[in-house]
Amino acid sequence: MQSIFNCCLIDIKDMLDNGTVINKRMIESPKSFQVACTVMTQIIAQVASSQYGGQSIDIRHLGKYLRRSRDKYVTMLEGVISSKAELSQTVEALMAKELASGVQTIQYQINTLMTTNGQSPFVTLFLNLDETDEYAEEVALIIEEILKQRIQGIKNEKGIYTTPTFPKLVYVLHEHNCLEGGKYDYITELAVECSSKRLYPDYISAKEMRKIYEGNVFSPMGQGTAHVKPCELLCA
Structure with a gap:
C-alpha cells in the first residue's frame, strides 16, 4: 500500500489554470464554469482517496471560469442578436443557468461520491471574496x-x-462585507441567514488572520472554526 497523509490545502488554481493529470490522462484547463466545477470535484475525489483527513479549496479560483463562460456566450450570440440590451440579457440568463448547474454539480458530486476510504470527501469550501481580485464580481x-x-x-x-x-x-469577513455599509454586505446577510438555518458557514476575519499569519489569508480545514456573529469576529 502507498503511504497516505492527513489534511491538505489543494492548489486548485494551478491544477485548473495549467491542467492536471488524473488516472494518467491529461485534463487541460477548462473553457467553461461547468467543466471547471466537474474537474474540481474529480480532483477532490482523487485527493480524498489518497488521504484520511480533510481538504480545503478556495472557491475564488473558479471566478476566472465563470467569466470564460460569459465570454463564450457573448462570442456565440453577438452575431445573432443585434440589440445590445437583448444580448446582455440573454448572456446573463445563460450564465445564471450555468452558474446554478455548476454549483449544483459541486454539491451533488461531493455528497454522492464514495472514495476508496469508504466515505464521502471531507471538504471545506473557502468563501473568500477579495475586493482586489480581478474576478471579484464573478466570485x-x-x-x-x-x-x-x-x-x-x-x-x-x-x-x-x-x-x-x-x-x-467557511466565509471570510473583510471591511467590504462586515455589515457596516460595504459593497458586499448583501452576501454576508445571506451567509447569516444560511447559518441560522443550516449551521454553516463558519466565519473567519481576514484582518485578524493577517495579524497572525504574516499578512496571509488562507483556509483552515474547518473543524475548529467558531460559530460567532460576523461583526463580533471582524472587530475582535
Whole structure:
C-alpha cells in the first residue's frame, strides 16, 4: 500500500489554470464554469482517496471560469442578436443557468461520491471574496449561489430537504462585507441567514488572520472554526 497523509490545502488554481493529470490522462484547463466545477470535484475525489483527513479549496479560483463562460456566450450570440440590451440579457440568463448547474454539480458530486476510504470527501469550501481580485464580481456570484443552494439544502432518500454534512463552508469577513455599509454586505446577510438555518458557514476575519499569519489569508480545514456573529469576529 502507498503511504497516505492527513489534511491538505489543494492548489486548485494551478491544477485548473495549467491542467492536471488524473488516472494518467491529461485534463487541460477548462473553457467553461461547468467543466471547471466537474474537474474540481474529480480532483477532490482523487485527493480524498489518497488521504484520511480533510481538504480545503478556495472557491475564488473558479471566478476566472465563470467569466470564460460569459465570454463564450457573448462570442456565440453577438452575431445573432443585434440589440445590445437583448444580448446582455440573454448572456446573463445563460450564465445564471450555468452558474446554478455548476454549483449544483459541486454539491451533488461531493455528497454522492464514495472514495476508496469508504466515505464521502471531507471538504471545506473557502468563501473568500477579495475586493482586489480581478474576478471579484464573478466570485461574488459564485458565493451567493453556493449560499442559496445551501439554504435550500439537499433532498434525502425520502425527498425531504436536509442539511448536507459536506462541503463545509467557511466565509471570510473583510471591511467590504462586515455589515457596516460595504459593497458586499448583501452576501454576508445571506451567509447569516444560511447559518441560522443550516449551521454553516463558519466565519473567519481576514484582518485578524493577517495579524497572525504574516499578512496571509488562507483556509483552515474547518473543524475548529467558531460559530460567532460576523461583526463580533471582524472587530475582535
